[in-house]
């Protein structure tokens with residue numbers, strides 16, 4: 636029924652709905668204050684009982700996550716929202732009824748029952764209902780909300796397969812439910828909806844266009860800059876997330892110019908004796924000759940780029956590449972989330988060609 640790696644139980648949950656014993660065992664571990672990683676439609680989450688401060692503390696320890704970077708709380712049904720959040724504006728209810736279960740996280744005023752450790756001391760709480768059948772089945776079996784950040788070591792690309800979780804956290808957590816590859820591939824959209832005006836804190840699986848259309852209100856982008864004295868509206872903004880271990884250079888250029896620029900960079904790196912790994916669209920890879928290439932998908936299909944992004948970054952980290960050169964994409968639709976993660980992975984190494 637399961638295997639064990641470095642003390643961490645690995646359950647096959649691809650047929651989880653037909654395996655109530657697996658879910659009961661995972662729920663028992665959670666009730667005992669343990670940590671269980673589980674698949675969601677975005678990325679794998681590392682779950683603990685959201686109402687048990689000691690259990691939640693273990694998440695921060697296992698991930699090496701700074702304690703002021705709060706966690707998203709996952710629910711099985713809309714009715715649970717009232718238990719954790721108060722002052723829920725009609726816009727929040729409208730968004731939740733439309734996009735849940737799904738990749739949209741809402742930031743709302745928190746109730747006292749939510750431990751401070753979950754929210755990093757903030758007076759707000761981030762909540763969503765995930766759309767993956769295994770996540771929902773686990774939430775129902777456990778019967779209480781689960782605090783669950785992405786199930787990776789802090790600073791590493793988020794995990795989109797059980798193997799990614801095992802690579803980062805085996806021996807540090809109690810169990811992993813293996814539900815296969817995550818379909819969306821990038822994290823949820825985070826929206827501060829207190830007061831009814833949508834403020835986009837992190838682009839993700841639901842696009843600002845979709846939010847604006849539903850609410851008939853502009854979804855404002857977050858304009859916080861790292862060099863200001865103001866605290867960020869979402870603590871996660873100040874941390875370099877999603878970074879591969881190998882330095883990544885992101886090239887933003889038109890499809891006509893990018894081939895020549897990438898070839899030029901390859902030449903520069905070669906003269907420095909560096910092995911280069913490439914992160915490219917299928918279209919560009921077809922025109923380009925290199926030893927180490929990860930293809931994300933078609934540059935006209937942002938959903939495909941998103942699904943493959945983190946797995947490709949992790950494979951490049953394990954390859955011989957000493958530097959990664961990545962192609963940039965359109966920021967339309969889901970492309971906004973893909974480009975947000977690529978820019979974070981690149982840090983200051985972004986090359987813009989007019």
Ligand code: AMP
Nearest residue numbers: 705706742759760761784785869870871
């Ligand atoms: P992760 O689940 O690992 O993607 O991390 C959760 C993200 O949600 C982090 O970037 C947090 O900063 C953000 N977050 C969680 N709770 C809040 C909150 N109450 N207000 C703003 N951002 C939050």
Ligand code: MG
Nearest residue numbers: 784785793876
């Ligand atoms: Mg994360």
